[in-house]
Amino acid sequence: MTPDFLQDWFRKPVRPRVVVLGNQKGGSGKSTTAIHLIFGLMSCGYTVGSVDLDGDQATLTHFIENRKRLAASGNSILGMPEHRLVESSLERSVAGAEEDEAAQVAGAFAELLDQDYIVVDTPGSDTFLSRLGHILADILVTPLNDSFLDLDVLVRIGPDGQTITGPSSYSLAVLDRWGLRMMVGGQPLDWVVTRNRLSHQRTRNRRQMEHLLDRLAPSLGYSLAPGFGERVIYRELFVQGLTVLDLSEPARWRLGNKSHAAARNEVWAFMKSIGLAEESSAGKRRTATG
Ligand SMILES: Nc1ncnc2c1ncn2[C@@H]1O[C@H](COP(=O)(O)OP(=O)(O)OP(=O)(O)O)[C@@H](O)[C@H]1O
Numbered sequence: 162m163t164p165d166f167l168q169d170w171f172r173k174p175v176r177p178r179v180v181v182l183g184n185q186k187g188g189s190g191k192s193t194t195a196i197h198l199i200f201g202l203m204s205c206g207y208t209v210g211s212v213d214l215d216g217d218q219a220t221l222t223h224f225i226e227n228r229k230r231l232a233a234s235g236n237s238i239l240g241m242p243e244h245r246l247v248e249s250s251l252e253r254s255v256a257g258a259e260e261d262e263a264a265q266v267a268g269a270f271a272e273l274l275d276q277d278y279i280v281v282d283t284p285g286s287d288t289f290l291s292r293l294g295h296i297l298a299d300i301l302v303t304p305l306n307d308s309f310l311d312l313d314v315l316v317r318i319g320p321d322g323q324t325i326t327g328p329s330s331y332s333l334a335v336l337d338r339w340g341l342r343m344m345v346g347g348q349p350l351d352w353v354v355t356r357n358r359l360s361h362q363r364t365r366n367r368r369q370m371e372h373l374l375d376r377l378a379p380s381l382g383y384s385l386a387p388g389f390g391e392r393v394i395y396r397e398l399f400v401q402g403l404t405v406l407d408l409s410e411p412a413r414w415r416l417g418n419k420s421h422a423a424a425r426n427e428v429w430a431f432m433k434s435i436g437l438a439e440e441s442s443a444g445k446r447r448t449a450t451g
């Protein structure tokens with residue numbers, strides 16, 4: 162799968178840096194993390210394009226619509242990314258559908274070429290659009306629910322429930338997309354795994370999970386970033402089109418309490434740890450070789 166546009170994209174001397182949220186398990190926090198990354202980058206002064214490759218659920222797109230409604234009602238908020246939704250193709254043949262979807266992605270990326278960043282949300286399943294998203298990722302962020310059950314996203318676990326028997330199909334898929342990316346002229350991928358919905362107690366399970374993820378990182382080729390805690394506020398604000406970062410805006414948004422401040426801090430800690438939270442004075446654009 163090497164649509165021509167991938168080669169053209171990687172050949173561009175200057176282009177946005179692409180951050181992709183990926184994990185083939187549903188409900189792991191891809192869309193929640195994408196939303197916070199988009200507005201975190203925007204509040205650092207970057208221009209951001211957002212692309213929703215999960216046309217069936219369209220969670221990110223619904224969030225943007227909620228936010229637009231809020232803005233239309235006269236509220237001054239952090240701002241809006243340049244958003245594009247890529248819909249699943251209705252073409253009957255596989256080849257036709259892939260061609261159609263690749264053309265939509267190419268069109269969206271061409272329109273977002275002037276942005277500093279493009280943040281891409283992908284579906285929780287192995288679709289053509291998800292594969293394309295993974296090839297385009299300069300940084301791939303994989304949120305993982307903080308549970309041993311979700312370790313199977315990264316590794317296969319033996320019948321005893323403890324022994325690691327090899328990489329998971331998702332880890333192998335990431336390596337495969339990485340290889341394809343290099344073949345069409347892309348730079349090496351930066352793969353970041355982050356635990357989501359962390360319990361607030363440092364339980365034995367949590368420590369064991371931490372230890373195991375640390376141990377697996379060098380062999381699978383990812384780095385570990387601090388994740389988001391389990392907080393109702395991440396869910397509650399979604400319907401209003403707000404993020405925890407908006408809560409530090411003028412007083413009318415200040416629903417703030419200690420937990421909200423902690424949520425903001427963990428979003429910044431996550432962004433800093435992957436090098437995305439520096440202040441931008443001149444709207445630095447990222448290059449393919451940068
Ligand atoms: N840190 C968190 N604390 C509390 N709730 C969370 C947190 N992260 C995600 N959620 C909630 O969990 C649900 C799934 O999250 P989200 O939609 O971000 O996952 P996803 O990986 O995009 O799912 P899908 O694969 O279905 O697209 C949502 O209701 C979201 O609000």
Ligand SMILES: [Mg+2]
Pocket residue numbers: 191192193215218220282283284
């Ligand atoms: Mg989602």
